[in-house]
Amino acid sequence: MTKFNRMRLCAICLWCFVIWTCGVTVTEAQQSAAEPTILKIGTMDLPPYGWEDSQHEKHGIIYELNQEIGIRSGLPFENKILPHNRMYQMLKHGKIDLISSQAHQAALDAGDKLSIQFKINVIVVAKKGSGIEKIEDFKGKKLIYHHSASYPKLDRLPPKEINRVSSYQQSLKMLYSRPYDGAVFSEPAYYYWMQEARFTPADFGKVILIECNKKQWIFVRKDLPQKIRIILKRIVEDIYKENLYEELLKQYGKKINCMSVLRKK
Secondary structure, eight states: OOOOHHHHHHHHHHHHHHHHHHHHHHHHHHHHHHHHHSEEEEEBBTTTEEEEEETSOEOOOOHHHHHHHHHHHHSEEEEOOOOHHHHOOOOOOTSSSEEEOSSOOHHHHHHEEEEEEEEEEEEEETTTTTTOOGGGGGOOEEEEETOOOOHHHHHHHHOOOEEEEEEEHHHHHHHSSSSSSSEEEEHHHHHHHHHTTTTOOOOOGGEEEEEEEEEEEEEEEETTTTTHHHHHHHHHHHHHHHHHHHHHHHHOOOOOOHHHOOOOO
């Protein structure tokens, strides 16, 4: 073999080594890019589930549950309070790793279901003096919904009019002061805002259960590595079994016994 051929062979070998090394480096970089060095959690900005007060302190049932996930993960983490739409968009584009949401289409489009975080009751509260006693009495009536929500038992009546609002606080005030026949709430939101606004149950009409034990899910970004999913899923399942949600309900608002409400219907 001539000196020239040996040099050419060495050059080819060196070039192959560089290509192989770069390929491994790129692959490792792609894998590590999907794995969070900081677990980024999004919590919806919706009292009593999540909000930030004037002193920039964060509160809420879901905020505290999500904090517990972050703590138990063993990873550095951040838990941001975010508007609904931004939260879904950030999960969809991989800017956050984890959110809590019901299985709305926006959540299903944005991420993957991981595990049930808790189950929640949904109620419709009648206006005081309306004479409404059961779901069927809302046929042809004017109702207030939280934005983007749907409630099959009411939708198929159907109501005469549905006004959609951005907060449960607004729902309660409108039900009390404006000519609406009923408003739909998650159970903690109704009792929380009733206490905050210094109302009592006597200021409103019948409370009717329309969905019992509706599932609230943890969603994760679609490219979250499987090993991180397994760790987070186990944590969420443990928290669920420990009934931490039930304890937080006592802190943030009155709890309804689902079966007792069903018996009264």
